[in-house]
Amino acid sequence: MSGTSLDGVDAAVVQTDGQRILGFGPTRYRGYAEAERQVLRAALGRWPGEDLDAALSVLQSAHLEAFSSFDGIELVGFHGQTLAHDPRGRGTHQLGDGSALAEALGVPVVWDFRSADVALGGEGAPLAPFFHFACARWIGAERPVAFLNLGGVGNLTWVDPRRPAPEAEGALLAFDTGPANAPINDLVGQRLGLDCDRDGVLARRGRVEEGALELFLEEAFFRRMPPKSLDRDDFAVMLDLVRELSDADAAATMTAMAAAAVMQGMEHCPEPPERVLVTGGGRHNPVMMRMLAASLDCLVEPVERVGLDGDMLEAQAFAYLAVRVLRGLPTSAPGTTGVAAPVGGGQVSRP
Numbered sequence: 001m002s003g004t005s006l007d008g009v010d011a012a013v014v015q016t017d018g019q020r021i022l023g024f025g026p027t028r029y030r031g032y033a034e035a036e037r038q039v040l041r042a043a044l045g046r047w048p049g050e051d052l053d054a055a056l057s058v059l060q061s062a063h064l065e066a067f068s069s070f071d072g073i074e075l076v077g078f079h080g081q082t083l084a085h086d087p088r089g090r091g092t093h094q095l096g097d098g099s100a101l102a103e104a105l106g107v108p109v110v111w112d113f114r115s116a117d118v119a120l121g122g123e124g125a126p127l128a129p130f131f132h133f134a135c136a137r138w139i140g141a142e143r144p145v146a147f148l149n150l151g152g153v154g155n156l157t158w159v160d161p162r163r164p165a166p167e168a169e170g171a172l173l174a175f176d177t178g179p180a181n182a183p184i185n186d187l188v189g190q191r192l193g194l195d196c197d198r199d200g201v202l203a204r205r206g207r208v209e210e211g212a213l214e215l216f217l218e219e220a221f222f223r224r225m226p227p228k229s230l231d232r233d234d235f236a237v238m239l240d241l242v243r244e245l246s247d248a249d250a251a252a253t254m255t256a257m258a259a260a261a262v263m264q265g266m267e268h269c270p271e272p273p274e275r276v277l278v279t280g281g282g283r284h285n286p287v288m289m290r291m292l293a294a295s296l297d298c299l300v301e302p303v304e305r306v307g308l309d310g311d312m313l314e315a316q317a318f319a320y321l322a323v324r325v326l327r328g329l330p331t332s333a334p335g336t337t338g339v340a341a342p343v344g345g346g347q348v349s350r351p
């Protein structure tokens with residue numbers, strides 16, 4: 001998995017039959033060097049048919065390195081890099097060549113997970129929810145729980161583990177909540193040359209500008225009913241809203257925007273979850289976590305609290321989904337992407 005933050009490739013081994021999680025194996029993080037990140041960043045927003053050779057070469061070699069560190073792998077799930085996402089318009093574009101990767105690794109590769117869902121009228125995202133269902137069972141949840149991913153973009157999955165399967169009606173409700181870390185990274189990158197507001201040091205010193213926060217929440221996206229999904233840069237307006245603010249106030253306000261977007265999203269849950277389990281890089285930001293805990297009236301905890309790995313959960317999700325694709329099981333459903341009926345995405349390339 002190479003996510004929207006463009007920090008690097010996360011790779012993880014999962015043992016599964018495509019339904020239950022049978023065990024977790026080793027993980028590997030292969031970060032992008034700054035020069036590689038620049039090549040990928042320059043490709044954002046591009047569609048198939050454009051010249052993407054440089055970005056493809058960075059992506060393939062980083063993935064090859066990440067996957068080669070594991071022995072005895074039977075199947076690879078390869079998400080690729082989302083360059084553009086416009087499910088109601090041009091579609092969705094994940095850069096990556098699964099057949100070349102299968103050749104290089106000598107192992108079957110499942111890839112292109114999102115196109116089939118979009119072709120059938122779905123949002124094509126988020127796709128981790130089917131794995132969240134398996135995680136809810138794995139942790140022994142008996143009542144609804146929510147998983148919140150705070151990556152470049154945020155996404156929330158409400159899971160009812162009492163339902164028989166993830167594609168069953170009422171088992172899952174999932175959607176992107178709004179921007180999370182991507183705009184904060186862009187802000188501190190542009191103003192201070194930093195990768196991110198590490199540990200929220202900047203936001204902690206700032207004051208939230210309530211007027212900007214209110215304007216942000218007026219965006220049409222928040223009035224749409226889920227399922228709904230976002231492209232990384234759909235909220236470029238955020239940078240305009242904080243343009244006049246000091247660095248610290250801008251960081252605090254953007255962090256509050258990410259948390260407020262989650263709070264808005266929570267209102268769509270069919271019943272309150274007993275806890276919100278947080279994955280993704282944003283859970284390392286104590287200011288963001290405090291703002292979330294203050295605005296939600298249930299437990300907000302990193303997924304480590306239940307024995308899961310919040311840095312690797314999305315990589316594990318695509319390993320799990322790969323097995324589902326191979327076995328002909330669905331990977332999305334009306335409650336997760338808005339697709340008309342459960343659908344199995346992904347293509348399989350064999351060496």
Ligand SMILES: Nc1ncnc2c1ncn2[C@@H]1O[C@H](COP(=O)(O)OP(=O)(O)OP(=O)(O)O)[C@@H](O)[C@H]1O
Nearest residue numbers: 003004005151152153181196198199280281284285
């Ligand atoms: N200690 C930290 N303090 C603040 N922010 C952090 C910290 N660690 C990670 N982050 C943020 O988390 C981001 C990485 O998150 P993650 O790896 O979950 O994103 P992603 O998987 O690329 O995105 P997406 O889930 O949208 O595809 C970093 O770019 C940074 O903004």
Ligand SMILES: CC(=O)N[C@H]1[C@@H]2OC[C@@H](O2)[C@@H](O)[C@@H]1O[C@H](C)C(=O)O
Nearest residue numbers: 004082085125126127128153155314
């Ligand atoms: C189109 C796309 O790549 N979307 C990502 C992005 O990053 C977070 C959020 O937006 C989520 O919808 C999705 O990723 C996760 C892995 C998912 O599909 O569940």
